[in-house]
Amino acid sequence: MKVTIVGPGKVGMVLAYTLVLRGVAREVVLVGSNREKAEGEALDLTHAQAFQQIPVKVRAGEIEDAAGSEVVAICASIPMPAGLHTRNALAQGNADLMKELLPRIAKVAPDCKLVMVTNPVDVLTWQALQLTGFPRERVVGTGTLVDSIRFRELLSEMLAIHPDDLRAYILGEHGEHQFPAMSVAQSGGERIDDTPERRALCERAKHFGIEVFRKKGNTCYAIGQSAAYIIEAILLDEKRTVPLSVLVDGYLGVNDVCLSLPVVVGKKGVERFLHPDLNEVEAGQFREAARAVREVIEGLS
Numbered sequence: 151m152k153v154t155i156v157g158p159g160k161v162g163m164v165l166a167y168t169l170v171l172r173g174v175a176r177e178v179v180l181v182g183s184n185r186e187k188a189e190g191e192a193l194d195l196t197h198a199q200a201f202q203q204i205p206v207k208v209r210a211g212e213i214e215d216a217a218g219s220e221v222v223a224i225c226a227s228i229p230m231p232a233g234l235h236t237r238n239a240l241a242q243g244n245a246d247l248m249k250e251l252l253p254r255i256a257k258v259a260p261d262c263k264l265v266m267v268t269n270p271v272d273v274l275t276w277q278a279l280q281l282t283g284f285p286r287e288r289v290v291g292t293g294t295l296v297d298s299i300r301f302r303e304l305l306s307e308m309l310a311i312h313p314d315d316l317r318a319y320i321l322g323e324h325g326e327h328q329f330p331a332m333s334v335a336q337s338g339g340e341r342i343d344d345t346p347e348r349r350a351l352c353e354r355a356k357h358f359g360i361e362v363f364r365k366k367g368n369t370c371y372a373i374g375q376s377a378a379y380i381i382e383a384i385l386l387d388e389k390r391t392v393p394l395s396v397l398v399d400g401y402l403g404v405n406d407v408c409l410s411l412p413v414v415v416g417k418k419g420v421e422r423f424l425h426p427d428l429n430e431v432e433a434g435q436f437r438e439a440a441r442a443v444r445e446v447i448e449g450l451s
């Protein structure tokens with residue numbers, strides 16, 4: 151079970167460390183723009199994995215070393231400007247970077263599942279589909295999984311129920327145009343009603359990414375764990391229901407854009423695309439998210 155992480159920066163290394171701790175992958179390849187740094191990270195993790203029950207081979211490499219990977223995670227990015235207030239500011243720079251990386255990855259690892267993390271993740275997941283020609287089952291973005299986790303964490307405190315038992319999804323864009331699918335939120339078969347207090351939690355969750363970034367200069371733990379969760383579901387064929395950025399194919403009249411919807415994740419990547427029965431307002435929010443992400447895609451040169 152081989153995983154290649156392209157972009158062993160702050161996010162990529164939390165992902166790599168989580169994979170080692172959880173003993174999911176047996177081989178992890180780190181591909182960065184600075185080979186020496188990637189080698190240092192690989193050595194450090196190699197020493198750390200000696201504490202684990204399950205041995206994991208960690209090494210630095212080039213794109214060509216992604217050959218044979220079951221999953222390739224893309225965390226590579228142009229440097230993030232201080233004071234970043236919208237992920238879309240990274241769109242053109244990271245789209246150019248993807249043009250450099252993704253066709254090569256598709257060539258050496260034509261059967262891999264691609265997990266996109268780099269921002270703006272919905273735009274780049276769409277671009278990854280174009281650049282690789284992979285089927286939509288094999289290209290996902292971390293999307294609103296991290297937003298859903300942030301929301302569930304807050305909701306968990308309010309309801310005194312473990313976050314894992316809350317079936318509450320944030321859908322749409324990983325950005326300003328995300329929304330809580332409250333009409334289908336439930337726990338233990340009981341509806342989680344849409345109240346102003348719960349709405350306020352969604353608003354807080356929506357801005358957490360930027361708040362953390364503003365306070366510490368990056369976000370890495372929750373997103374690194376999110377990517378590891380998806381990869382574990384693929385490698386272990388867990389068939390977990392996860393809100394991920396995927397190519398939308400006609401749902402609510404939306405086409406040719408990547409947005410987060412709940413999907414079932416297993417060995418093949420996306421095993422099933424789910425179509426929640428959203429109310430009118432939420433359906434409108436989903437279409438609005440599609441419009442916003444399409445606008446960024448159309449602005450790319």
Ligand SMILES: NC(=O)c1ccc[n+]([C@@H]2O[C@H](COP(=O)([O-])OP(=O)(O)OC[C@H]3O[C@@H](n4cnc5c(N)ncnc54)[C@H](O)[C@@H]3O)[C@@H](O)[C@H]2O)c1
Pocket residue numbers: 156157158159160161162181182183184225226227228229230240244247250251266267268269270271292293296324368369370373
């Ligand atoms: N989807 C999400 O929810 C989410 C959350 C947090 C961060 N992110 C995004 O993840 C990305 C990475 O964030 P970070 O904090 O780890 O940044 P970082 O600057 O620490 O890491 C970027 C990495 O990209 C690598 N890189 C750059 N050009 C490369 C190339 N040509 N080939 C291989 N590697 C290359 C660098 O070597 C570095 O390791 C950013 O785009 C960030 O916005 C996404």
